[in-house]
Amino acid sequence: MAVNCGFLLLVWFLFSGFAVSRAQGKLYERCEKGWRLYGGNCYFRKNNKRETWQGAQDVCAKQQANLVTVNDAHEQKFVAGIVGKRGSWCGLNNQDNKNEFKWVSGEQSGYTLWATNQPSKSSKKRCAHILSANKGNKWKMSKCANKFRFICEKGRSGIYNYLINYNLFVAPFQTFQTM
Numbered sequence: 601m602a603v604n605c606g607f608l609l610l611v612w613f614l615f616s617g618f619a620v621s622r623a624q625g626k627l628y629e630r631c632e633k634g635w636r637l638y639g640g641n642c643y644f645r646k647n648n649k650r651e652t653w654q655g656a657q658d659v660c661a662k663q664q665a666n667l668v669t670v671n672d673a674h675e676q677k678f679v680a681g682i683v684g685k686r687g688s689w690c691g692l693n694n695q696d697n698k699n700e701f702k703w704v705s706g707e708q709s710g711y712t713l714w715a716t717n718q719p720s721k722s723s724k725k726r727c728a729h730i731l732s733a734n735k736g737n738k739w740k741m742s743k744c745a746n747k748f749r750f751i752c753e754k755g756r757s758g759i760y761n762y763l764i765n766y767n768l769f770v771a772p773f774q775t776f777q778t779m
């Protein structure tokens with residue numbers, strides 16, 4: 601009986617892991633409608649909407665996102681594909697301290713792609729935006745009150761984490777308890 605029970609538990613555990621990994625694979629590929637997936641995160645731009653930097657961040661925050669953080673050259677290339685001919689705000693700014701650039705997401709990233717003579721030393725220009733394609737989609741500081749298009753970025757849905765935590769760790773344990 602103990603052997604059978606152990607065997608059943610093993611089968612259940614493997615099956616449960618398999619089922620979850622399939623579900624996980626599907627969720628992994630998916631962002632909410634209107635969002636585009638890249639490197640595990642989801643990106644969004646409302647094409648004709650222009651906002652101040654803070655207004656844009658507020659729109660992103662309402663969707664559990666932040667203004668995009670460009671972490672490396674690969675992500676820059678992907679983001680540039682969204683920016684295209686129309687410049688967009690990104691999350692980089694030095695509003696708190698002129699000498700300290702921060703991403704609004706709180707991420708630490710050393711990657712930058714400043715345009716010539718940027719970042720501007722003007723104390724009036726505290727927010728970074730990504731220039732249009734004909735300017736190489738490089739970055740430029742601008743007045744935060746200016747209105748630009750913008751790109752939001754966020755991780756995938758929380759349901760993914762829920763499935764992993766619940767099925768992999770809780771369900772097999774409950775099965776074991778009822779045997």
Ligand SMILES: [Ca+2]
Pocket residue numbers: 641668669670671675753
């Ligand atoms: Ca990013």
